Amino acid sequence: MVLVGSGYMSPEYAMQGRFSVKSDVFSFGVLILEIISGKKNNCFYQSEHDEDLLSYTWKQWKNGTPIELLDPTIRGSHSRNEVIRCIHIGLLCVQENPANRPTMATVVLMLDSYSVSLQLPQQPAFLLRNKANRNMPKRELQHDSLSSQSVPLYPR
Template sequence: MALEYAMQGLFSVKSDVFNFGVLLLEMISGRKNNGFHLQEHGESLLTLAWKLWSEGRSLELTDPSIKESCHAVQVVKCIHIGLLCIQEDPIDRPTMSPVVHMLGADTTPLTRPSLPAFSVRRNVRTLNPIGLIHKTSTVNEVTLSDVSPR
């Protein structure tokens, strides 16, 4: 969900671009952004994509089931475009027309994205094994549980 919609209820064509970028990264990785976390680091899919891309290791995001059959240059390009779509400020996101052009053209130069929105780490120790119930202990050892819908 685009930051401006989640925080202020504002929706625009740039919100759709954000959602498209998330979908693109989900398709490449084979993982859902919703509820995604790495056991040891607590990173979101968007943060992981940014980290791997900025370190020049984008291909590590690729779903192992498609890794052998895909073109590495195209995968890196799609990750780059996905990162451009999930920029925190809607002004920094392209509209869908340039996104479609970037996806179809091999000669279009791509700008450098910045750190994506929602790059906040999660405390994975507070998630149960199936990730549906969040538990937090308070000072007086009372446990609160929030059930998250599917």
């Protein structure tokens, strides 16, 4: 299922106004993926890929090329295993269902120790934009992403 989120906002908060500690985990997962990629989630769709950071990360993960997400400015100066583990943890944090996300205590353990095994992530929640937003100039999209209104878009 595809849901709408905005920036760091968890899908359950964006769609239903429900907030919990797992909402913070979602936000942290987005932050991990932003750090790895060097791109902001809410501006990622401005790229030639025309998709959000979470869907791009998922596509790279499923294709077996998660290292492609890595910010080009830090390529060559990283531990491949650490980068892939961080992407893996980020994907676990941005799971659509809050019950499938780890707690922050577990995230800390996963980041701190390779002895903690990681579950396989499922497809994360994706950000959808309507056709009108796709054609908006960049500055209008950025302004729109800062608005407090969150309008859910459903697949047709």
